[in-house]
Amino acid sequence: MEKATFGAGCFWGVEEAFRQLKGVASTAVGYEGGAKDRPTYKDVCTDETGHAEVVEVTYDPKLISYDQLLDLFWKSHNPTTLNRQGPDFGSQYRSAVFFHSPEQEKIAKASKEKAQKNFRNPIVTQVVPAETFWKAEDYHQQYLAKRGLGSCHI
Numbered sequence: 001m002e003k004a005t006f007g008a009g010c011f012w013g014v015e016e017a018f019r020q021l022k023g024v025a026s027t028a029v030g031y032e033g034g035a036k037d038r039p040t041y042k043d044v045c046t047d048e049t050g051h052a053e054v055v056e057v058t059y060d061p062k063l064i065s066y067d068q069l070l071d072l073f074w075k076s077h078n079p080t081t082l083n084r085q086g087p088d089f090g091s092q093y094r095s096a097v098f099f100h101s102p103e104q105e106k107i108a109k110a111s112k113e114k115a116q117k118n119f120r121n122p123i124v125t126q127v128v129p130a131e132t133f134w135k136a137e138d139y140h141q142q143y144l145a146k147r148g149l150g151s152c153h154i
Contacts, residue, residue: 001025001058001059001060002058002059002060002061002066002100003056003057003058003059003100003130004056004057004059004066004069004100004104005032005054005055005056005057005097005098005100005130005133006018006054006055006057006069006073006096006097006098007032007033007052007053007054007055007093007094007095007096007097007098007126008055008073008076008077008079008085008095009053009077009084009085009086009088009093009095010053010085010086010088010093011029011030011053011054011055011136011140012029012140012143012144013076013144014055014076014077015027015028015029015055015142015143015144016142016144016145017072017076018055018057018069018072019142019145021059021064021068021069021072022063022064023059023060023061023062023063023064023068024057024058024059024064025058025059025060026057026058027055027056027057027058027142028055028056028133028135028136028141029053029054029055029056029135029136029140029141029143030053030054030056030133030134030135030136031044031049031051031052031053031054031092031133031134031136032051032052032054032056032096032098032130032131032132032133032134033050033051033052033054033096033098033126033128033131034049034050034051034052035049035050036049036050036051037132037134038134039051039134040137041136041137041140044092045090045092047090047091047092049092050091051092051134052091052092052093052094052096053092053093053136054096054098054133056133056135057069066103066104066107066108067107067111070097070107070108070111070115071111073097074111074115074118077095078095079095079115079119079123079124079125080119080120080121080122080123080124081095081124082094082124094124094126095123095124095125095126096125096126096127096128097112097125097126097127097128098128098129098130098131099127099128099129099130100130105127105129108127109127112125112127
């Protein structure tokens with residue numbers, strides 16, 4: 001099993017999209033890329049911790065490739081808006097790929113370049129090393145599935 005971590009706005013809908021993929025063993029939502037240890041949702045919402053809302057995906061690379069995960073990532077949000085997804089704004093909603101290895105970094109950068117062809121505006125997605133993943137509170141985990149919802153988009 002391998003890990004992949006993506007920030008694509010509000011983590012509820014992004015997690016649900018990844019959970020549906022064959023080869024994804026598990027998902028968890030949380031916070032990454034900031035300066036505060038053990039941040040809470042309340043902390044992150046202040047837009048002062050530097051964390052992004054992220055989904056950590058555990059997947060079987062024999063069943064699904066990192067490149068396939070990236071394909072869903074690019075389709076699951078607007079990577080051309082800085083610190084904003086839909087009505088949500090702030091640096092916690094930024095678009096980011098947190099890579100776990102030099103190979104993931106290489107694949108993510110190539111995927112970003114390829115994805116740019118599908119957007120008129122420049123992609124602003126960060127491709128940065130994975131740091132500490134802080135798991136979000138239990139009520140955020142599989143939030144939409146617990147409520148029988150497939151997405152949170154209006």
